[in-house]
Amino acid sequence: DIQMTQTPSSMPASLGERVTISCRASQGISNYLNWYQQKPDGTIKPLIYYTSNLQSGVPSRFSGSGSGTDYSLTISSLEPEDFAMYYCQQYDSSPWTFGGGTKLELK
Amino acid sequence: QVQLKESGPGLVQPSRTLSLTCTVSGFSLTSYGVSWVRQPPGKGLEWIAAIWSGGSTDYNSALKSRLSISRDTSKSQVLLKMNSLQTEDTAMYFCARLGGVDDYFDYWGQGVMVTVSS
Numbered sequence: 118d119i120q121m122t123q124t125p126s127s128m129p130a131s132l133g134e135r136v137t138i139s140c141r142a143s144q145g146i147s148n149y150l151n152w153y154q155q156k157p158d159g160t161i162k163p164l165i166y167y168t169s170n171l172q173s174g175v176p177s178r179f180s181g182s183g184s185g186t187d188y189s190l191t192i193s194s195l196e197p198e199d200f201a202m203y204y205c206q207q208y209d210s211s212p213w214t215f216g217g218g219t220k221l222e223l224k
Numbered sequence: 225q226v227q228l229k230e231s232g233p234g235l236v237q238p239s240r241t242l243s244l245t246c247t248v249s250g251f252s253l254t255s256y257g258v259s260w261v262r263q264p265p266g267k268g269l270e271w272i273a274a275i276w277s278g279g280s281t282d283y284n285s286a287l288k289s290r291l292s293i294s295r296d297t298s299k300s301q302v303l304l305k306m307n308s309l310q311t312e313d314t315a316m317y318f319c320a321r322l323g324g325v326d327d328y329f330d331y332w333g334q335g336v337m338v339t340v341s342s
Binding site: 118149151153159160161162163166167170172204206208211212213214215216217218 | 268269270271282283284285286316320323327328329330332334335
């Protein structure tokens with residue numbers, strides 16, 4: 118199985134700050150990497166698919182990049198609604214696997 | 225609009241079989257796949273199984289021997305069965321739609337909590 122390691126596991130940040138969350142795969146995943154946001158009420162929504170494609174309706178302050186084994190999600194300027202959990206997920210090979218999550222907290 | 229809603233028993237005894245239903249609306253199961261994902265309390269997400277628009281299926285290898293995923297297109301439902309439940313199977317269970325060309329989960333249900341306890 119492909120292991121997905123997300124860093125950091127938690128991140129205190131301020132409104133307006135630029136933040137980057139990293140995700141490393143245990144082997145190359147050919148850009149088959151998605152990002153999801155989970156709010157405190159449990160609601161999950163997609164942000165980015167296939168490394169860098171923005172899901173419809175997601176603000177342009179979110180962006181994704183990467184290749185090979187290393188990928189990242191960047192939020193250019195934090196808004197209040199962005200404080201949540203973030204997960205990466207690979208779909209290069211079965212079983213699809215998720216990173217352990219990053220909790221973005223208000224500093 | 226696209227909606228997915230999970231249903232199932234809130235409490236299941238150890239060693240018993242869990243049956244969950246995902247009822248979808250706003251799209252056809254013959255056009256999109258559906259997957260199940262679970263989340264133990266306070267932990268991360270784990271992919272469980274998927275059924276594609278053509279009816280093919282795939283399972284998490286760690287759980288495969290205990291799982292069965294199927295669908296009833298006439299009822300717009302995807303069914304998940306998991307046998308030999310253990311306390312470690314206590315989790316929120318989500319169903320999610322697979323978004324077309326790319327296998328990402330583009331719509332999610334709100335989830336159903338399943339507790340395994342005697």
